[in-house]
Amino acid sequence: MQAAGSITEGPQKSLGSPLMNRTVLGLAALTAACLGLALAAVPAAAAPGPETCRQGFVWRQAKPSDLVCVIPGNRDQTALDNSVRQTRWTSGAYGAHTCLSGYVWRNAFDGDDVCVHPKVRDQAAADNAASPARKLAAKLWVSRYTTPARMGDKSGTADIPKLKINGSHFNYGRVEVYVRYGGTRRVAYKVVLNASAHPGFAGGSFGRKTGLFDCSGPGKPANAYAQARDLVSGRWSAKVPIRIGCAVL
Template sequence: MNRTLLGLAAVAIAGFGVTVPATAAAATADYGPDTCRQGYVWRAARPADRVCVTPGNRDQTALDNSVKRTRWTSGAYGDHTCLTGYVWRGAFDGDDVCVHPKVRGQAAADNAASPGRKVAAKVWISKYTTSSTGTTDDIPKLKINGSHFNYGQIKLYVRYNGSNRIAYQVLINGTNHPGFDGGSFGRKTGLFDCSGPGKPANAYAQAHDLVSGRWSARVPIRIGCAVL
């Protein structure tokens, strides 16, 4: 029975034109903003469905799609009225595939959780001081923060505009921190914050998720504290 279910799932997935295997996840390559974190795959309830779910939930979705015609009957909701014991899945607007009620609940839960399962590669800058009054330790320094990365290696860069000359780089690990989705981090760079009136950004910070290949957006900063 298990082999039959897996076979049906494989056929249904192939019918959507999804070429990544169920166990591979979109997280093994950069698929843009819809890249799933490692351990999740696209649900593929329809070709455009990029909700990130567990491989088991995608297999269930494919199986339900493959047998949908056997669960429809003519009734109060037209030709796609569900047989007794089934309900419309509702994975997207207009999704009338009939499933067990618990599957509909899972689809709703996956829809809500999906944004936190994607490699959004969010990066922002905060400042800190080592505070010794009257010394350069009072000058704010830059800290690079990030969330929505994979759990694993992330490379941080600070580069100067134009030349892309590297001012700072370090290899870190994205780890779990309460309140932040996916692999997250906060790294003190030791670089002085040299921003101020008439001092526009002359560099940028950026993070590279090495698991998926995804890059964050470039975050403008001012470093050097001198006219370049």
Template structure:
């Protein structure tokens, strides 16, 4: 059992453990990755049943527990069998087969939470795009360009992080040595769930036909201890 940053106990669930990138401690604080079901700060597992890992507010989880405890008093034998809800309650339907009787408001909230759960989790998504540098304004009506301005560079992008510091790193594949690292603040961005970022590394993209990746990039959510998947890249090319 492990404690989250919210002080809540996290149970080890088979199949949900994710291994952190090897030798990651040189760029981030070493810790065991808590897995893809980690909720962002401010959310907790609903636990309408033990395996229900939908992320909800603490108030909602408290209400769910209260509804679970009151279920026997809200059932009657009727048109839908012995678990027919007494008026004015309805089945919650938080998961398939959920026949706990709740108010219509709680049923609607359960459906809404189901739809929002993935956006409330630290999925630590990371992807790479490329960019080039344009002419530099000299401030006197002229501009300066260099021979490397048109060479593509690597931009690390992410979503589904906690709001706050995310550490980024690129490592060589053959020996796992650290090539580059930086920190970025994940913020709200339109169209991207959770904390998001786009970081210009300044490092050249060395990918080319017949040139396989020789390194990988990853991100680390410092608040939860979650790592992203490794994203292959090619680095270290000679630039004249």
């Protein structure tokens, strides 16, 4: 049984319109250390940056600028291999940094000639490939859905698309999702839900039907936006423009 406020359905892919295809990354000016603990809400100026890892991952730092997200044990292994790198070099076919027998270059980044066991090199390649999905990117997008007409319903609204808010690359845990009218503090929709694992989506993900009609169309610019906040880290998604509040006859 899910806890109160948790999601009952997963996220959906975009349906193809420019509005629905808008998957956005939250932007921030600061690069923060990866978060290993649940934090209280963070002021906007101190919010995690785009290279922040999701909870449970840390920067590998095979070199100072190496921001690949790995589990802490792999970071520790990287630091250990860096500390003994000179003891594993010898002059040979590949120059002064030829590896001793049984070791290979790690290749965690271009030019990485730290000598490691082959399994460590393979792990570095795997971490490189997996790192984008381990970032706290707080991606948010909108899709549409319709509800079948009920017997006796004469409103004529059954076929009008409604908005579903989807997210991925969040921490596992509580996420606050809301729709707010542009230029105001007026909230049209707000819910706190649980981001969890769903096949095909990285990190904590979710999908929530809002019941709000999609009022977008030619000559009808956005008048509101959807946004989500990762309550584990305080990270905000970017704002996704939408149009709501259309007259339904």
